Amino acid sequence: MTFTPQYFWTWTGIVQDRDGERPHFKGGALDASRVNWLVKASSSASNGWTPASKCAAYYNMDLVGSNYVYFYPCSNQYNSICKKNLGNPLL
Numbered sequence: 580m581t582f583t584p585q586y587f588w589t590w591t592g593i594v595q596d597r598d599g600e601r602p603h604f605k606g607g608a609l610d611a612s613r614v615n616w617l618v619k620a621s622s623s624a625s626n627g628w629t630p631a632s633k634c635a636a637y638y639n640m641d642l643v644g645s646n647y648v649y650f651y652p653c654s655n656q657y658n659s660i661c662k663k664n665l666g667n668p669l670l
Contacts (some may be wrong), residue, residue, distance in 0.1 A: 582591065583639045583658065584639065584658055585639050585641045586640065586641070587638075587639065587655040587657070587658055588610050588636040588637070588638055588651070588655070588658065589636060589637045589638075589639065589657055589658040590634060590635075590636055590637075590657050590658065590659045591604075591614070591635050591636060591648060592604050592605050592606075592608065593605075593611045593614070593620050593634070593635035593648065594633055594634055594635070594646055595623055595628055595633055595635075595650070595654075596633060598623075598624075598628075598630070600621065601623075602628075602650075605638060607667050610662075611668050613637075614637075614648045615644075615646060615648060615650050616647060616649070617647040617648065617649045622649065626648070627650035627652055628650040629650070631647060631652055632650040632651050633650065633652075633653055634650065634651060634652070634653040634655075635648050635649065635650050635651075636648065636649060636650075636655070636657050637642045646663070646668050654656065
């Protein structure tokens, strides 16, 4: 997530629809347990999940160890990221 704007929230594509589920990337692109959650090794609720806050956003503080992911309502107007293959040159 190094291409996200500094000091802004960006949607990650991580969702959790129901309590008791595990957070997951839409399409299964990555393992959501490997991102830097604000509250480490804790429940989704500790990281903001509620029935109204089902989408996870990433906050880029420009300090790799301090950037984090937290759940927010999916209707919030944050930046969004898209899947991009960086191995192919741009045409």
